[in-house]
Amino acid sequence: MENSSKNLFEKFTYSSLIVKGQRQALEPGFVPDRLPHREKEADQLAEIISPSLKNFKPSNVIIFGKPGVGKTSVVKYVESEVSKAIQSRLDVKIKLIDVNCGVVDNPYGVLLAVGDGLLETWEEKLPFTGWPLDKLYATVLEKVRSFAGIVIIVLDEIDKLVKKSGDSVLYQLLRINEVTNEGRVSILGISNDLRFTEYLDPRVKSRLIEETMVYNPYNASQIYDILRDRSLYAGIADSIDDSAMKTCAALAAQEHGDARRAIDMLRIAVELTEKGSEKRIVDDTIYEAKKKLEKDVVVETVSTLPLHSKLVLFAISLIDEIKSGGISTMGEFYDLYEKISDRMGVGSLTQRRVADIIGELTNLGLIDSKVQSFGRYGRTTTVSLNYSSAKIKDILLSDEILAQLKDVKPTQKSLLVS
Ligand SMILES: Nc1ncnc2c1ncn2[C@@H]1O[C@H](COP(=O)(O)OP(=O)(O)O)[C@@H](O)[C@H]1O
Ligand SMILES: [Mg+2]
Structure with missing residues (x-):
């Protein structure tokens, strides 16, 4: 072979854009030690928690905000400051316990x-x-007693816990303070969902929510500052065009001011640049990174859906195709979904279950749905796709089982499955 002296991996050794900085600064788990535009929030939270430094129980608090607005980061930062503040103090007893309810639900x-x-x-x-x-609860209670200090339980993504398992465990944790005086428990909850308190029993709600904070989405110029700061950590500030940084910030600001999206885009832009011929990150690199990121997220979300969710989504995509981007009603897509299930040889779910699936697809951001009232003619659910039907169908049909639907073409008139 002509190139036998070349190592297999040679073509994969990209030039590295990151020379002096640290690559981890762009990874999702990185916790920066400064948080531009969240100083006020960190201050407020510190004030709420500060009684614990005098051995008083701080108020329970819930922080609300959309994903990527810095909730977890602020709490982690404040937690580390608490730990530092009490490091050499024997007169205060505080225990911080982190629970990620996205995992532990x-x-x-x-x-x-x-x-x-x-x-x-x-x-x-x-x-x-x-x-x-009850045995586990009794043990926890005993441990709080024997600790005899302030226990701050941080429940990140508390909305997921409540939606999955209800609020009974919150009730139990809050009750500890009524059962014992020896140790005190405070709850610091973080929620992506502004309405999760609707799921709470009034007794839990009134005790849990003593203080609330709402973190607003970042605007473009705030995200720009965050990105600049992060690119300094990573050591790529000199390798990115200012206009590319602004573009990245503007795109993320459009998507509910999500700093995580912005940093993800920047990380992918770095990877693309290292593989490509450009030496710097320019506007186009950012656009390309955005495309790649969107594709990854949607592919991941759609391809891991359960079978019937896929079939419902397929029905919605077909109708979207016929109506070239229109809205479909429950009547329309349920009909089509039944036919598709039939053809697949699987029984179809009831309208009620399909309505649940519509709720789940909406929460995942794949579709938008609304319950529309038609006066005395009743109500129906209408849905529309958030991505092009071609893209969604592509992903769905790459599924081994759904591949048999490749030749299904709805007809304009009857939505019949041919
Ligand atoms: N004000 C900020 N300054 C620096 N980085 C931030 C800021 N806000 C968010 N980030 C970064 O954005 C990402 C998402 O933040 P995170 O705190 O996890 O958001 P949330 O918990 O609200 O979903 C993390 O990588 C975090 O480091
Ligand atoms: Mg978070």
């Missing part, structure tokens, strides 16, 4: 995390499963 898991968080170093961890809940 059931009562057992939450109680376990709290119990484990209160273990003395020599104690064995509590059992991962198997204990009755």
Whole structure:
């Protein structure tokens, strides 16, 4: 072979755009030690938590805000400042316990995390499963008592916990303060969903929500500052055109002011530049990165849906195609969904279940849906796709099982499956 002396990996050794900085600064898990445009929020939260430094129980607080507006970062930052503040002080007893309810979304898991968080170093961890809940609760209560200080439980993505498992575990945690005076428990909840409190029992709601904070989406110039700062951490500030940075910020601001999206775009732009011929990140690199990111997210979301959600989405895409981007009603897409299920040889779900699926697809951002009232003629659900039907169909049909729907073409008149 002509090129036999070349190593297989040679063509993959890209030039590195990041020379002096740290690549992790662009990775999702990176926690910066400064948060531009969230100084006020950090201050406010510190004030709410500050009684704990005098051994008083701070108010329970819930932070609301859309994804990517810095909620988790602010809390992590304040937590680390608390730890620093009490480092050499023997007169205060504060325990901070982090629970990510995106992962731990059931009562057992939450109680376990709290119990484990209160273990003395020599104690064995509590059992991962198997204990009755009341035994686990009694153990947690005992641990709070013997700690005899302030326990701040941070429930990140608390909305997911409540939606998945209800509010019983919150009720139990809040009740600790009524059962004992020896240790005190405060809850700091973080929610992406502004309306999650609607799911709470009034008794839980009134106790849980003593203070609330709402973090607004960032605007373009704020995201620009965040990006600039991050590119300094990463050491790429000199390799990115200012106009590219502005474009990146503007695009992310359009998507509900999400700093995570902006940083993701920047990271992909760095990767694209290192693989390509350009030496710098320019406007076009950002546009390309945006495309790539969108594709990845949508592909991931759609391809991991359960079968019937895929079939419902397929029906909606077909109607969208016929109406070239129009809205479809429950009557229309349910009909088509039934026919498609038939053809696949799987039984179809009831309209009620399909309505649940519509809710889930809406939450995932794949479709928009509304319940429209037609006066005395009743109400119906209308939906529209948030992405092009061609794109959605492409992803769906690449599924092994759905591939048999490749030749399904709805006809204009009857929406019949041929
Ligand atoms: N004010 C800020 N300054 C610097 N980086 C930020 C800021 N706000 C958010 N980020 C970054 O954006 C990403 C998402 O922030 P995060 O706190 O996880 O948002 P949320 O918890 O609201 O979804 C993280 O990478 C974080 O470092
Ligand atoms: Mg978060």
